[in-house]
Amino acid sequence: MNTSTSPITGCKFNIPSDLNDKEKLNTFVEKNRTEGRKIVAVQGLGFVGSVMSLVVANSPKDKFAVIGVDLPSQGSYWKIASINDGEIPVQSSDNKVHDFFEKTKQRNNFYATYDSYAYQLSDIIIVDINLDVEKKHDQRNVLQSYDLSLANFKNGIESIAENCKEDALIVIETTVPPGTCEKVVKPILDNNFEERGILKKYKLAHSYERVMPGPDYIDSIINFYRVYSGIDNKSAKAAEDFLRSIIKTDEYPLTRLQSTNATEMAKVLENSYRAMNIAFIQEWTEFAESAGVNLFEVTDAIGMRPTHSNIMRPGVGVGGYCLTKDPLLASWARKKIFDGENLPQSETAVQINDQMPLHTAKLISNFANKNSELKNILILGVSYRSEVGDTRYTPVELLCKELENRNFSVSLHDPFINYWEEMERAVSSNLEEVIDIKYDAVILATSHSEYQDNEKLNNWITENPDMIIVDANKVLTDKQVKKIRVFNKLKIVGRGDL
């Protein structure tokens, strides 16, 4: 029998062989309709879809019941089973996530399924499935090529188009190549509606999310600016009504753009903007090091100008699901959907960022060349973001691999991670235990607050004055650096004292 394992709890779930869930769905919908709720299907129960489901099921006026839909596959079924078993399938330091989930249990207005019959019952369908870019790197992690397949995404839309109501509102939240709603989603809907012989009364809108896993997970949906568009005026209006009912639009006004091309482009442009600004600073990090300049200090000084406040700081690398692929997704769209050139600067940004973690590894190697005793390295922080245990495309992966390729012994700590799925490897989450041991070098890789102005960590560092400290991500506070610098060979990426 096929099973699907939760990477959070380790629980195994048996994937049912009978994929008919009509009875339970009918009961759920009937109950919620009776209580006056509209039915919203959320397709895809990942980092976005699962929390978006919670937000919709907790709309201020209790207007909606949510059916979460995902695939009965090894990789995804556990999310469905977890939700129906009373466990939300994301790790989060945001208490609101747990509060919101509890409330859906009390109201019984959140149910998960694999049965696309769900779309037949829904008034609104939100698409939150992944659309991945496949990147190929050489051994030095140099990006060689990339490609994108719309096949899974199209399958997802197809299953909606075959089932949805004539007048359903379909909101695409997935980050898609610009042009997708008009040139991919709409034709699929139109074809299916023609085959089904029903009127094309559907409404199709695009409104991208800006979800940030972490302590403000829920607020990154409810208390944040939203951009939206529709393939026609009625679609845009329907999307606006829906968004108004879940987002605090009085404080965070909505912005309507003229076309789905525009909102699709906005999403990939805003992420490319960040990716490119990170890559740009990497070039200056290396310059600053050769000139003995503390670039953290420089970028702080520049950032005081309101016109320059978004300047990035030097760092260990770029991680997460979006910044590592969205510039490529945009470039792909320009070539394949609009028959244009590629986006050279945006592609270069990803290339540079993919290489970035090697820089910190090179620093450590340079120290080791001068001191052959340097063997044991502790990396503090595995997650790609602070205050969250998110290892998706974390730059620490390449840093760790590269150090081990260079024959260093690497230990790992992260307060939010016990098991690193992608690396199939244990991580210590107990800092006191970790710093009971002596290391030759410590790399601070993630700005978790546990590392900042931590008396015990400071003492341990100053008691080991020969230990090299590489602050690769401006993790340590200025106050802490001052203290440590007196006792220790503190070497900080971008701080120019290398």
Add this chain to the structure above:
Amino acid sequence: MNTSTSPITGCKFNIPSDLNDKEKLNTFVEKNRTEGRKIVAVQGLGFVGSVMSLVVANSPKDKFAVIGVDLPSQGSYWKIASINDGEIPVQSSDNKVHDFFEKTKQRNNFYATYDSYAYQLSDIIIVDINLDVEKKHDQRNVLQSYDLSLANFKNGIESIAENCKEDALIVIETTVPPGTCEKVVKPILDNNFEERGILKKYKLAHSYERVMPGPDYIDSIINFYRVYSGIDNKSAKAAEDFLRSIIKTDEYPLTRLQSTNATEMAKVLENSYRAMNIAFIQEWTEFAESAGVNLFEVTDAIGMRPTHSNIMRPGVGVGGYCLTKDPLLASWARKKIFDGENLPQSETAVQINDQMPLHTAKLISNFANKNSELKNILILGVSYRSEVGDTRYTPVELLCKELENRNFSVSLHDPFINYWEEMERAVSSNLEEVIDIKYDAVILATSHSEYQDNEKLNNWITENPDMIIVDANKVLTDKQVKKIRVFNKLKIVGRGDL
């Protein structure tokens, strides 16, 4: 006899053959010392030095008298003569410039000279001379190579080093390649002091300006953040004292960096940051046009996020003295002073920006291909910045040349310019006169307020519905665009309706 002509007034001044100005300098200094003022020499009376002189001579506690020093050359002598004749050698819409200059006349605490004897008399010397990058382009304005000569800059420093007091404070404000204070200025001072047999008690500091010609010319010095550093602690402290006496540091706190390398790098990094972000958006402008997306609308929506507020808008090109060269200056320094690589992204930014005006010319050509009647073009705005008549490296120059190469007839208007020096060409500053004539196309190139929500301009546009309007720089307001769009074939760069 050699003469030097003011490009502002057209006045010709005879360059004196006797370059001894000791008598007048002694009298000026004696008078001001008696009145309790310290003597500050400002080397270089260009866009920065002349206004910096005014700021220093108008310090809140009336602490300083200023000697402006420049060269007795055809290109520069007119600035010296103008100041002593009672005309400030910059054009400005900032009334404070004129008020400040009047006050120096009343107090008689601002004098200009070509005699480096001035440095013998000065307590503080501020270096505001140019340091240019020589760029070579091919016929398509593609940047082929660039170089930088420190010769003039070194001569300037030499003339200070040969004359200055033993304990003078020397503040470099010129944008220099990182490493210059330590590796160029300091050795020149040290050598000369050794030759002169005097103690090296000089103080050497670097504090770059962020001067913006325009309506806030004076305030861009007095009411703005400043970064500074010294080659040693005593130099940094002396610079700080001086800056505190001219800048409103209670509202705009000073930032001290650890080395002159750091402040030198900060200046070129902050300008490279902007240049690179402009180049980045150019890539997306072309993408947006092919996707029919209004990129102005998209960047406005993205800019609502505080982390994305610095995102640039599409435009006609990049002009002015700084953004067009500083990324190259930085790259040069990394190669030549620190034996490193170049800065590829920063160089690419300049390359792209140098080409940018061709894009607007190409748009006009595309229209002309469809309509061979399109011949006469009016460009509104010649200056590279709004609300100021500054044509230094304005992108309108390449736009204008390219259009004329393509055999269009080009007329020019700018409310702040009567004569375009670099192009040796008259410009109309009277909008009503200009719009009395019919054109086939109008390009809005500079965001002067005169063009915005201007009833007469709007009427003229709507009365000529066949005229093509290219808003290449988001000059028109959204309200204005709405009005015009009803009547006219409005085509706007980055607005996606091309």
